Amino acid sequence: MKILGYRRPDGKVGIRNHILIIPTSVCASTVASNIAAQIPEAVALPNQHGCCQIGADHEQTVRTLIGFGKNPNVAAVLVVGLGCEGVPIRETAAEIAASGKPVEVVIIQEIGGTLKTEAEGLSKVAKLVRQVAHLQPEKIDACELSLAIECGGSDFTSGLASNPASGIAADLLVAAGGNVMLSETTEFIGAEHVLARRAKSTDIAEKLFKIVHACENRAKLLNVDLREGQPTPGNIAGGLSSIEEKSLGCIYKAGHAPIQDVLNYGEIPQGKGLYIMDSPGQDIDSITGMLAGGATVVIFTTGRGTPTGSPIAPVIKITANARTYQMMEDNMDLDASSIISGEETIEQVGHRIFEEIIAVANGRRTKAESLGYREFGIYKIGPTY
CATH class of the missing domain: 3.40.50 (Rossmann fold)
Structure with missing residues (x-):
């Protein structure tokens, strides 16, 4: 039995082709949402955590965000950070990028505020859309x-x-x-x-x-x-x-x-x-x-x-x-x-x-x-x- 799937660089198969925007903390969630609202192919996670968590709780949040980025239904990822949260922004992006899919990063405190970050994030997501626009589903075993x-x-x-x-x-x-x-x-x-x-x-x-x-x-x-x-x-x-x-x-x-x-x-x-x-x-x-x-x-x-x-x-x-x-x-x-x-x-x-x-x-x-x-x-x- 066959399905229509997208074979990712790591060999995994997805059945959808999303551009995912991941805020690494609740403080970056509105910026992530605002960027996604302007790109039809993009979806943002409404992350309510990412800061002031410790131990296994912190590790679980990081693991979950990375797992969502690696999910085969995701074609490309923009990671949006505030800059001072507990979730390591660049390390999270690097873990996702290890799957072979394109990943970009914007950090609000480094760019200089939310409006500038949204503008840069929008530019980077548009670039990601172009990078994966050629991908077409192929017949793959169920x-x-x-x-x-x-x-x-x-x-x-x-x-x-x-x-x-x-x-x-x-x-x-x-x-x-x-x-x-x-x-x-x-x-x-x-x-x-x-x-x-x-x-x-x-x-x-x-x-x-x-x-x-x-x-x-x-x-x-x-x-x-x-x-x-x-x-x-x-x-x-x-x-x-x-x-x-x-x-x-x-x-x-x-x-x-x-x-x-x-x-x-x-x-x-x-x-x-x-x-x-x-x-x-x-x-x-x-x-x-x-x-x-x-x-x-x-x-x-x-x-x-x-x-x-x-x-x-x-x-x-x-x-x-x-x-x-x-x-x-x-x-x-x-x-x-x-x-x-x-x-x-x-x-x-x-x-x-x-x-x-x-x-x-x-x-x-x-x-x-x-x-x-x-x-x-x-x-x-x-x-x-």
């Missing part, structure tokens, strides 16, 4: 796809229908030689032992148990027991009674393939197959981590409905709740409620989801893309100082 799997606003239909069907699609991509990432550590709680049985080794199973225990312990430091405090009010209204019920439904998204490894947030997999990423249950932060890890397309199941998109990757929205599809048809890409009504099987809808992934990889726009929804959020694991 094994080059990297799929992120997400769920949010879950209800009773998620675990019964849309998540298992997504798991079938994930299995099909793994069987085709592709890469799949499952995230949301909070939504393994109560089901971690089920996932661990599929780990390729006992060491990988232990890594899975470790991230779940660490997640619970962080909550306990705030005097919260996640096994008692979940699910969220929206999930409860959607018919989910406990975190175990929610988790057992959520892990269906991962299909049946062996787990190759457990990744840190924003870490790039070193092989093919199914990977677990340590991330929060907050949808946007979770998707951001997987895209920093190199995912190029996202499937997002939802029972209650969500408009979430991404700055650099198509997000395919799937619901098995007929009312949600009817109420939010502007945002939903695929109606899986035929499973609940008995008109289709889980396997049939799973194949339909896989076909949608291939169609989107071949250029079909998702509804979030067509509406310009570009949500982005970096998972913070420490306080700001």
Whole structure:
């Protein structure tokens, strides 16, 4: 099976061809946004972090920004810095440039204010556009796809229908030689032992148990027991009674393939197959981590409905709740409620989801893309100082 992809200098394949503008701190975010607004091919990250972070929290922000720049859906990058932030501006640009794609840098304090920086940044982005304008997608094997799997606003239909069907699609991509990432550590709680049985080794199973225990312990430091405090009010209204019920439904998204490894947030997999990423249950932060890890397309199941998109990757929205599809048809890409009504099987809808992934990889726009929804959020694991 073939897709239309862009082969990058590092050998990775993207299915979109974005010019990405990365502000290295919140102080540079408005300048980045103003530059992007003047170039149709450009998109800016609304980065809210980058300064006064320390330790692992600082490292995670830097890793995420670099990962977004390296993502195969990105053709070229402008890094916009203030000049005194914690994220190392030129080092970040150099790490991205190591992937072989063109990278430019502007620094507000060195250029002499925001207006001059916007003018210089605009000139540099226009140059980047010209550098990559000749790139055309070519037919490439579907094994080059990297799929992120997400769920949010879950209800009773998620675990019964849309998540298992997504798991079938994930299995099909793994069987085709592709890469799949499952995230949301909070939504393994109560089901971690089920996932661990599929780990390729006992060491990988232990890594899975470790991230779940660490997640619970962080909550306990705030005097919260996640096994008692979940699910969220929206999930409860959607018919989910406990975190175990929610988790057992959520892990269906991962299909049946062996787990190759457990990744840190924003870490790039070193092989093919199914990977677990340590991330929060907050949808946007979770998707951001997987895209920093190199995912190029996202499937997002939802029972209650969500408009979430991404700055650099198509997000395919799937619901098995007929009312949600009817109420939010502007945002939903695929109606899986035929499973609940008995008109289709889980396997049939799973194949339909896989076909949608291939169609989107071949250029079909998702509804979030067509509406310009570009949500982005970096998972913070420490306080700001």
